[in-house]
Amino acid sequence: MPKLSGVTIAQRRALNRLQCAGVVPPTAVRLEPGHWVRTLRVALHMTQRQLAGRAGVSQGNLALLEKGRFEPQLATLRKLFDALYCDLIVLPIPRRRVSAIVAERTLGVPTRRMWD
Numbered sequence: 001m002p003k004l005s006g007v008t009i010a011q012r013r014a015l016n017r018l019q020c021a022g023v024v025p026p027t028a029v030r031l032e033p034g035h036w037v038r039t040l041r042v043a044l045h046m047t048q049r050q051l052a053g054r055a056g057v058s059q060g061n062l063a064l065l066e067k068g069r070f071e072p073q074l075a076t077l078r079k080l081f082d083a084l085y086c087d088l089i090v091l092p093i094p095r096r097r098v099s100a101i102v103a104e105r106t107l108g109v110p111t112r113r114m115w116d
Helices: 009-021 033-043 048-055 059-067 074-083 098-107
Strands: none
Touching: 033 048, 033 059, 033 074, 048 059, 048 074, 059 074
């Protein structure tokens, strides 16, 4: 059976588990917005034209987004996910522990002596 959305079965299972648990997804399942849109659209049995009409975006831009050739604005993503019956949550994920970043920045700052 061909992959319709470009997302493997393992990734779908991992995403299902994460949705139930509400935890931060590992890097292996972090997808580009276009992959999310295509996966959800296919799961809801919608065509690109139907989704574009519901979201108020052009079908051409939607096709480019799903292929990863178009970087949408946040407002466009909100419209698309709203049309896909989803809430869009933007969540910053630190690449390293915050304490490690603070320590590294502190080491690079010269300290003043009290008597200077």
